[in-house]
Amino acid sequence: MRVAVDAMGGDHGPEVLVEGAVAAAREKGIAITLVGREDVLAGYVEHYDGGGLPIDIYPASQVVDMEESPAESLRHKKDSTIRVAFELVNKGIAHAVVSAGNSGATLATAIVALDRINSVRPAIATIMPTLKDPVVMIDVGANVDCRPHHLLQFGIMGSIFAKRIIDNPRPRVGLLSIGEEYSKGNLQVKRAYDLLAASELNFLGNVEGRDIFKGDVDVIVCDGFVGNICLKLSEGLAESVLTMLKTEIKRSLMAKIGYRLAWSAFHRFKKKVDYSEYGGAPLLGVNGVAIICHGRSGPRAVKNAVSVAHELARADLAGQIAEALKQDAVRLSSAAT
Amino acid sequence: MRVAVDAMGGDHGPEVLVEGAVAAAREKGIAITLVGREDVLAGYVEHYDGGGLPIDIYPASQVVDMEESPAESLRHKKDSTIRVAFELVNKGIAHAVVSAGNSGATLATAIVALDRINSVRPAIATIMPTLKDPVVMIDVGANVDCRPHHLLQFGIMGSIFAKRIIDNPRPRVGLLSIGEEYSKGNLQVKRAYDLLAASELNFLGNVEGRDIFKGDVDVIVCDGFVGNICLKLSEGLAESVLTMLKTEIKRSLMAKIGYRLAWSAFHRFKKKVDYSEYGGAPLLGVNGVAIICHGRSGPRAVKNAVSVAHELARADLAGQIAEALKQDAVRLSSAAT
Numbered sequence: 001m002r003v004a005v006d007a008m009g010g011d012h013g014p015e016v017l018v019e020g021a022v023a024a025a026r027e028k029g030i031a032i033t034l035v036g037r038e039d040v041l042a043g044y045v046e047h048y049d050g051g052g053l054p055i056d057i058y059p060a061s062q063v064v065d066m067e068e069s070p071a072e073s074l075r076h077k078k079d080s081t082i083r084v085a086f087e088l089v090n091k092g093i094a095h096a097v098v099s100a101g102n103s104g105a106t107l108a109t110a111i112v113a114l115d116r117i118n119s120v121r122p123a124i125a126t127i128m129p130t131l132k133d134p135v136v137m138i139d140v141g142a143n144v145d146c147r148p149h150h151l152l153q154f155g156i157m158g159s160i161f162a163k164r165i166i167d168n169p170r171p172r173v174g175l176l177s178i179g180e181e182y183s184k185g186n187l188q189v190k191r192a193y194d195l196l197a198a199s200e201l202n203f204l205g206n207v208e209g210r211d212i213f214k215g216d217v218d219v220i221v222c223d224g225f226v227g228n229i230c231l232k233l234s235e236g237l238a239e240s241v242l243t244m245l246k247t248e249i250k251r252s253l254m255a256k257i258g259y260r261l262a263w264s265a266f267h268r269f270k271k272k273v274d275y276s277e278y279g280g281a282p283l284l285g286v287n288g289v290a291i292i293c294h295g296r297s298g299p300r301a302v303k304n305a306v307s308v309a310h311e312l313a314r315a316d317l318a319g320q321i322a323e324a325l326k327q328d329a330v331r332l333s334s335a336a337t
Numbered sequence: 338m339r340v341a342v343d344a345m346g347g348d349h350g351p352e353v354l355v356e357g358a359v360a361a362a363r364e365k366g367i368a369i370t371l372v373g374r375e376d377v378l379a380g381y382v383e384h385y386d387g388g389g390l391p392i393d394i395y396p397a398s399q400v401v402d403m404e405e406s407p408a409e410s411l412r413h414k415k416d417s418t419i420r421v422a423f424e425l426v427n428k429g430i431a432h433a434v435v436s437a438g439n440s441g442a443t444l445a446t447a448i449v450a451l452d453r454i455n456s457v458r459p460a461i462a463t464i465m466p467t468l469k470d471p472v473v474m475i476d477v478g479a480n481v482d483c484r485p486h487h488l489l490q491f492g493i494m495g496s497i498f499a500k501r502i503i504d505n506p507r508p509r510v511g512l513l514s515i516g517e518e519y520s521k522g523n524l525q526v527k528r529a530y531d532l533l534a535a536s537e538l539n540f541l542g543n544v545e546g547r548d549i550f551k552g553d554v555d556v557i558v559c560d561g562f563v564g565n566i567c568l569k570l571s572e573g574l575a576e577s578v579l580t581m582l583k584t585e586i587k588r589s590l591m592a593k594i595g596y597r598l599a600w601s602a603f604h605r606f607k608k609k610v611d612y613s614e615y616g617g618a619p620l621l622g623v624n625g626v627a628i629i630c631h632g633r634s635g636p637r638a639v640k641n642a643v644s645v646a647h648e649l650a651r652a653d654l655a656g657q658i659a660e661a662l663k664q665d666a667v668r669l670s671s672a673a674t
Contacts, residue, residue: 144522144523144524145524177562178478178481178561178565186481189562208566208569208573209569210573212570224515225563226562229546231546232515233546233547233549233570233571233574235546236548236551237549237550237578239547240468240550241578244466244468252601254598257595260595261595261598264591
């Protein structure tokens with residue numbers, strides 16, 4: 001199982017990507033193909049002492065900029081690192097792709113290159129920290145306009161993914177809404193509720209915004225518009241909370257001394273809420289493994305993303321999803337009409 | 338200007354409501370009518386030494402439970418505290434209503450009793466803390482299924498409200514979406530973008546989830562489904578962040594000592610993110626003033642809500658909103674068709 005890494009994307013350039021990939025190869029023995037400019041990547045591999053590791057480099061001459069239109073990049077950049085990485089999967093050279101580059105382009109390229117499983121709507125799943133175990137939130141940005149049966153698809157795919165990361169063969173699924181009762185929610189969510197309740201899933205009902213971090217469900221289903229806003233709000237709020245707290249702490253000497261003493265606690269806490277620990281968000285519903293990393297990913301996030309990609313390819317996540325969708329196929333097709 | 342307080346609603350019962358109302362009467366000289374069971378309320382007024390203050394009691398024999406269906410309560414509880422409070426406004430005895438009771442029932446009763454301004458969709462505006470000045474978020478729960486022109490209405494009403502609480506005659510309005518560019522967002526939001534851009538508002542474009550707490554806009558427009566999830570997520574996350582942090586702090590003695598030293602900073606921080614400082618969320622778009630408080634409101638939140646209600650009634654917020662909607666009337670009516 002070999003992981004192709006788009007080694008030119010992301011906010012920090014190729015160095016952090018190579019550093020993370022080298023760490024994954026060294027610590028986990030994962031075979032990696034770095035895709036990008038050979039001279040640049042070879043230099044960093046040497047710098048991080050990756051010479052004897054199972055790492056090779058595959059050339060690609062173009063890079064999709066972070067702000068570029070996904071459609072434009074698909075049309076005009078035939079030799080982009082993102083595209084070449086997915087072609088390696090199609091050729092059987094690699095078995096999973098990790099990219100911290102333009103996430104819209106990664107999404108679009110993954111769907112075109114790997115194709116969708118049973119015409120499903122591919123969705124991005126992310127892992128969020130909670131007071132208990134982490135929770136899978138799906139979709140966080142691939143589908144801004146959804147129909148109710150798409151939410152059922154997300155529940156099915158999210159459950160399969162959750163089984164890989166938590167110790168529960170029947171992950172508890174919740175539907176994001178504005179009240180626990182069935183009657184609360186918009187039209188889309190009320191209809192999705194019925195579909196989820198009738199499915200094979202371990203569906204517990206609605207969860208509210210305040211419940212996301214309680215950890216009482218393993219999978220939270222929502223459309224990509226709501227999910228993306230929630231994800232970014234959470235990142236922004238966690239950062240803002242720490243900034244506000246530090247501003248208050250700086251206002252008194254006693255508090256500053258206190259903060260120093262409590263520093264290790266702050267550090268552990270930051271680690272707990274740090275997205276980089278979870279290493280990127282898989283795109284579920286395509287015939288293969290694609291991990292979309294945060295543009296700001298550092299070496300640690302890249303290493304973890306490579307490790308997740310490898311594990312999902314090894315477990316044949318796409319095959320498992322195809323199987324699960326088949327089981328709910330009748331329900332899905334009648335809901336779609 | 339007299340404020341009617343539904344004195345039986347809320348999670349903590351009448352005592353905190355009377356305590357908060359007495360404080361508002363004492364500290365701000367606001368005239369208040371407490372609505373509910375006379376014997377109970379008179380006892381608490383005496384207990385909090387409110388005898389000489391401009392407080393009177395108006396009897397209502399029924400209470401809408403927190404979990405009761407708003408439609409049912411409207412139909413069957415003709416003498417509920419919520420209903421009687423709004424009737425006092427219709428009779429000209431009071432000029433604003435504050436309730437910490439069943440928020441769905443308060444919303445429904447306000448719309449029925451006060452009526453809508455120009456057939457507008459009434460929306461709930463809430464004030465959220467940011468790294469800079471507080472921001473008004475509208476709608477946070479009154480409308481779960483919206484059309485684009487409803488979002489324009491929310492922008493107009495939110496701007497009028499924001500002018501009362503910030504020092505800016507042209508509040509900056511942002512539209513909640515999943516990217517800054519116009520092309521990002523679902524169909525509803527893209528169409529609302531065009532309407533907002535063509536309006537008289539100081540519209541700055543899309544804001545993302547992570548920008549809510551930056552404080553770079555004064556009003557954030559969204560539908561009530563998304564807004565309610567964001568509001569509850571923010572409350573839940575802020576609480577979870579503090580819980581996780583405290584858990585980490587408890588794990589070491591040094592950190593515990595540090596926390597003690599930094600306690601005042603924590604306290605100021607909690608005050609900053611505490612919703613009770615902002616005293617409830619006004620329902621905008623009805624012919625009158627209705628403030629919906631959190632069920633968990635304590636005396637301080639109630640006092641602040643009464644103060645906000647009084648200020649909005651004094652400023653004739655409803656009249657200002659009617660005027661502003663008239664200015665954009667042509668645009669609104671063409672968008673609605």
